[in-house]
Amino acid sequence: MKIIDGKLVSQTMRNELAEKIAELKNNFGKVLKLSVIIVGNDPASEIYVRNKSKACEEVGIYSETIKLDESISQDKLENVVLTLANDESVDGILVQLPLPRHIDEKRVLSLIPTEKDVDGFSSDNIGKLTQFDESALLACTPHGIIQLLKRYEVDFCGKHAVVVGRSNIVGKPVALMLLKENCTVTVCHSKTENLADFTRKADILVCAVGKKHLITEDMVKDGVIVVDAGINRVDGKIYGDVDFDGVSKKASLITPVPGGVGPMTITMLLYNTYFAGLKKTNE
Ligand code: NAP
Numbered sequence: 001m002k003i004i005d006g007k008l009v010s011q012t013m014r015n016e017l018a019e020k021i022a023e024l025k026n027n028f029g030k031v032l033k034l035s036v037i038i039v040g041n042d043p044a045s046e047i048y049v050r051n052k053s054k055a056c057e058e059v060g061i062y063s064e065t066i067k068l069d070e071s072i073s074q075d076k077l078e079n080v081v082l083t084l085a086n087d088e089s090v091d092g093i094l095v096q097l098p099l100p101r102h103i104d105e106k107r108v109l110s111l112i113p114t115e116k117d118v119d120g121f122s123s124d125n126i127g128k129l130t131q132f133d134e135s136a137l138l139a140c141t142p143h144g145i146i147q148l149l150k151r152y153e154v155d156f157c158g159k160h161a162v163v164v165g166r167s168n169i170v171g172k173p174v175a176l177m178l179l180k181e182n183c184t185v186t187v188c189h190s191k192t193e194n195l196a197d198f199t200r201k202a203d204i205l206v207c208a209v210g211k212k213h214l215i216t217e218d219m220v221k222d223g224v225i226v227v228d229a230g231i232n233r234v235d236g237k238i239y240g241d242v243d244f245d246g247v248s249k250k251a252s253l254i255t256p257v258p259g260g261v262g263p264m265t266i267t268m269l270l271y272n273t274y275f276a277g278l279k280k281t282n283e
Contacts, residue, residue, distance in 0.1 A: 001248055002152070004227075004255045009151045010144075010263035017270055018059040024274075024281060025060065032061045032277040034092040034118065034269075035084045039077065039103070040070035045096045052094070055266045061273050070100055077103060081111040091277035092118035094269070115279065118272040121169065129173060132180045135279070137272050142174035144264025145206060145227050146181065152253055154204070154225060156181035162198050164188045164215070164241070165208035170229050174206055195219070207241040217246030226254040229261045 024030045034056055038049050049065055056063035066080060077099075084093050093116045099105045114124035120139035128136035149156070161183035165171035175187045188198050196219040199205055207215055208229040220226065226248075230241030240257030248254050255261055 001251055002253050003248075004148055004152055004253060004260055006148060006255060006260040006263040009148055010267045012151075013147065013264075013267050014055070014059055014270065017267075017274055020278075021060040021274055024277065028281050030277060030281050032091050032273055033089055034061055034063045034094065034273045035066060035087075035090050036063060036094045036096060037066045037068065037077075037080060037084075038096045039068045039072060039099050042098070045098075049096055052266055052269060055270055056273070059270050059274075061270060072100075072103075074103055074107070077108055078111055081108055085111060085113050085116065090116065091280065092116055092269075092273040094118055115276055118269055118276060120173070120272060126168075126173065129176050129180075137276060138177065138268070139169060139173045140265045140268035140272065141170050141208075141229060141261065142177055143271075144268045145174050145229065145261055146177045147268065148227065148255065148261065148264060149204070149225070154253065156183050156204070158182060158184065159203040160184050160186070160201055161204040161206065162186045162188060162202035163206045163208070164195070164199065165206075165210075165229075167208060170208035174208065174229075178204070178206070209241045211241055212239040213241070213243040215242040215247060217243065217249060220247055220250050222250050223252045224250060226251045227261060228255050228257050230257060231262065 021032060036049055036052060038045055053063040053065055084090050093112045095108060114122055117125050117137050120137045125137045161178040163171055163175045166187050166189045175185050179185045186198055188195055199219045200221055202224055204225045206227045210230055212232040212234055226242055228240035228242040232239045238258050244256060
């Protein structure tokens with residue numbers, strides 16, 4: 001059994017990105033810019049945004065944080081997004097969620113141009129993913145999962161991938177990405193009957209549920225590859241959706257929680273900003 005080291009893969013990718021970003025600057029005078037909008041004072045959101053700008057700095061992306069008051073109107077917020085949408089110097093726009101209750105989140109997000117949608121959540125980018133269009137900006141956590149597996153030289157072709165969870169941000173996009181990699185994909189969710197009947201058939205099992213230790217040793221087959229995106233905080237400790245101690249006895253490759261999928265998400269945001277800026281430079 002091998003443990004996937006998400007921190008190591010993430011750092012390796014960031015080092016590679018830093019080199020490519022420096023090349024863009026040296027060869028084309030292009031400085032990548034990510035604009036992050038944060039509304040209100042949610043402490044968790046503030047930590048996420050701080051981590052994102054620190055990571056940008058580390059790889060040479062200029063990041064600007066636009067902090068707006070909790071009471072901002074829909075119109076004013078939309079105007080801020082539209083200004084960034086029309087600003088040539090901005091490569092990526094990220095609106096930190098959740099937004100205050102009085103704001104129509106969908107409408108705000110729909111104003112981010114497809115080519116600047118570095119979260120990869122827009123209908124356009126999901127549509128492109130569905131069509132296996134290489135120009136899609138891919139949602140960060142699922143894309144991070146695929147990158148982790150690729151870096152550990154997982155052979156996807158013809159493998160049965162079972163995804164537990166069907167959210168728009170992890171389950172559904174990762175299922176599409178696995179399909180693009182030529183896996184045969186089964187998607188399970190809260191209404192799935194006899195979950196173990198499906199998970200036991202998985203060559204590759206991806207869990208994105210949010211339930212501590214939902215997947216136990218008896219629910220997987222020998223040699224399975226397991227990716228656990230779950231983050232479950234219980235009594236100040238973080239647990240995955242997978243009972244690591246039991247399942248790792250049978251797995252050939254497995255992500256730990258923490259230190260598996262988690263570190264990849266911001267790295268893929270950096271990647272998307274690079275990808276968006278590179279495309280613009282090539283146009
Ligand atoms: P979500 O939107 O709450 O979706 C959870 C999914 O799990 C739903 O599709 C739900 O089914 C399914 N589900 C719930 N109970 C189930 C059960 N007993 N059996 C099978 N499926 C079940 O969550 P999410 O946003 O995808 O996040 C999932 C987990 O990943 C969370 O722990 C979250 O913190 C973590 N996460 C981690 C990162 C990261 O950076 N590492 C990023 C995002 C999320 P229904 O559709 O039927 O309700």
